[in-house]
Amino acid sequence: MSRVDRNPDGEPSAATADASRLDVGLEWLPRGLAVPALLGAVLLAYFVVPFAVFLSRTREVDVVAGLADPTVRDAIATSLVTAPVSTAVATVFGVPLAYVLSRASFRGKRLVEALVLLPLVVPPIVGGVMLLTVVGRYTPIGAAAAALGVPLTDSRAGVVLAQTFVAAPFLVVTARAGFDGVDPRLEEAARTMGYGRLRTVRLVSLPLARNAIAAGIVLTFVRAIGEFGATMMVAYAPRTMPTQIRVSFIARGIDAIVPIALALLAVAVIVVVVVQLLVGTPRRH
Structure with a gap:
């Protein structure tokens, strides 16, 4: 006592x-x-x-009137279309990459890990310039895509490319941490029961790493929908919400960006809440 x-x-x-x-x-x-x-x-x-x-x-701004502005509505629509697409692309390609980095040992693995982290350390605007050297209008890839009617700059496709470049690493890094936390012996046990590699991943690894993967999806979506620098370089038009915020701020000051900033914040919060409800949060025992 x-x-x-x-x-x-x-x-x-x-x-x-x-x-x-x-x-x-x-x-x-x-x-x-x-x-x-x-x-x-x-x-x-x-x-x-x-x-x-x-x-x-x-309290000092007419939010409803601000959201009724056609340019604001177009920016919101563009972000709501492109950010989920970017997140889906990052998930489809990023989760397998994360699993390989977690489970495999191969020559050049350290280089691959560094390349995954590269978009995180490069300033987004520099990342946009780098993308332009590959998919710009006058590059072979950009010119071929434009000839097919799918321009990769100043288009929603360009927005998706920019968002994916800067946001996908969050998914890879977070999902890999989740796979690292899965005991390999559980996978080995599933293999001894006759499960193939893909079935083991689907029924054992993915469910056990789902919270980390869900966190990566949230981070990727929030990063994509809030991306400005690379998007501005690759696809200044159509404007996304961050690009429109910048334009409105320069033209009319802080009060002009309050409505669209609230919309951006609301979308991010809704996505986080929905993912938490669908996946749940890890519990300590």
């Missing part, structure tokens, strides 16, 4: 009372986490305060 200091009247001392109140206030935290929690709270406040201040401006 802990020692309780008391004053001459037999009542707990002021220091003891203050300590007791502090213990009660922190009793919901596991022992030893008070200091990390306080430090983390500082960063959390740094995240929350700008959101709160920005949202407070909605």
Whole structure:
């Protein structure tokens, strides 16, 4: 039992009372986490305060009228079409790559891992320039695509290319972490039961790594729908929500971007909530 200091009247001392109140206030935290929690709270406040201040401006702005602007509606529609496509492309190709990087050992693996991370360390606008050297209007690929009626710049296809370039690495990195957390012995047990490699992945590996994959999908979608730099270089038109935010800010200031910024925030929040409801969150036992 802990020692309780008391004053001459037999009542707990002021220091003891203050300590007791502090213990009660922190009793919901596991022992030893008070200091990390306080430090983390500082960063959390740094995240929350700008959101709160920005949202407070909605009282001064006609959000409905702003969302009724045809250019804003077109930007929202473009983002809502292209971001899911980019996320789907990243998922279809990224999850298999993540599994291979998690399970296979081969010459040049370190180089492949570095190449996956490259779009994360290159500034998005530089990534857009790099894409233009491959799919630009006057490149062999870009010219051939344009001749077939599918231009790869200043089009929704260009938006998808830019979004996928900057966002797909999030899926690969997160999904690989999920596969790394799956005990290979479980896969080996499934193989001894007669399951082939693909069936083992489908029935064992993917379900066990689903939370990490879902997190990667969310990160990829949010990164894609919020992408600006590479998208602006590859496909300034049609405008996505981030591009329209930039144009509106330059033309009319902060109040002009409040409606479309709220739409962008709402889409991101809805996607996160839906994925959490469908997949669930990992539980500690």
